[in-house]
Amino acid sequence: DTGVSQNPRHKITKRGQNVTFRCDPISEHNRLYWYRQTLGQGPEFLTYFQNEAQLEKSRLLSDRFSAERPKGSFSTLEIQRTEQGDSAMYLCASSLGGRGANEQFFGPGTRLTVL
Amino acid sequence: SQQGEEDPQALSIQEGENATMNCSYKTSINNLQWYRQNSGRGLVHLILIRSNEREKHSGRLRVTLDTSKKSSSLLITASRAADTASYFCATAPVDSNYQLIWGAGTKLIIKP
Numbered sequence: 001d002t003g004v005s006q007n008p009r010h011k012i013t014k015r016g017q018n019v020t021f022r023c024d025p026i027s028e029h030n031r032l033y034w035y036r037q038t039l040g041q042g043p044e045f046l047t048y049f050q051n052e053a054q055l056e057k058s059r060l061l062s063d064r065f066s067a068e069r070p071k072g073s074f075s076t077l078e079i080q081r082t083e084q085g086d087s088a089m090y091l092c093a094s095s096l097g098g099r100g101a102n103e104q105f106f107g108p109g110t111r112l113t114v115l
Numbered sequence: 116s117q118q119g120e121e122d123p124q125a126l127s128i129q130e131g132e133n134a135t136m137n138c139s140y141k142t143s144i145n146n147l148q149w150y151r152q153n154s155g156r157g158l159v160h161l162i163l164i165r166s167n168e169r170e171k172h173s174g175r176l177r178v179t180l181d182t183s184k185k186s187s188s189l190l191i192t193a194s195r196a197a198d199t200a201s202y203f204c205a206t207a208p209v210d211s212n213y214q215l216i217w218g219a220g221t222k223l224i225i226k227p
Binding site for chain 2: 031040041042043044045048050055056091093099100101102103104105106107108109
């Protein structure tokens, strides 16, 4: 399967713990996105990478969130000192570059539950 | 922030009927995309329509775009149970080279 993969698929943690999620994009895609989605809502943009450079981070994102994409391949999203409000589905997507936003290919998501 | 607004929020129809969903947005766009999300397959891209296009077809899907009204519609003809899902429109604003702005979606239920 050459689609976008995410690990883990589910994560249950206690408030205050740190969690890290991984995303493996489609290999030839240079753009990578992280989104957060809660029930009944569309994806909410978190951050964007073009190759290894993080070019945009949502102003709504607290400093507890950090993302990396070393070598422009896989990406990790870390949430420090988790809060119950962080409970959501975290989605990763990748796409080809070019003018404007192209079709995005999504992974299955990581569902985070903070107790 | 979410730009697109889908209408209706929920739609329930009989199998075989056509389903129409609408999307309105606020800023000028490069393109508009429709995605489907169900529990089995996650978010999947359906169709992309560029700002200089008015209508596009893909199988049983027909998308229209009216940039003067800043609105789009997605028509699914001859609906099937497998079409049960949430449908999202996402707009690519002209002032961004990469960003998509998403609506809250229309939940479609196809009754057998």
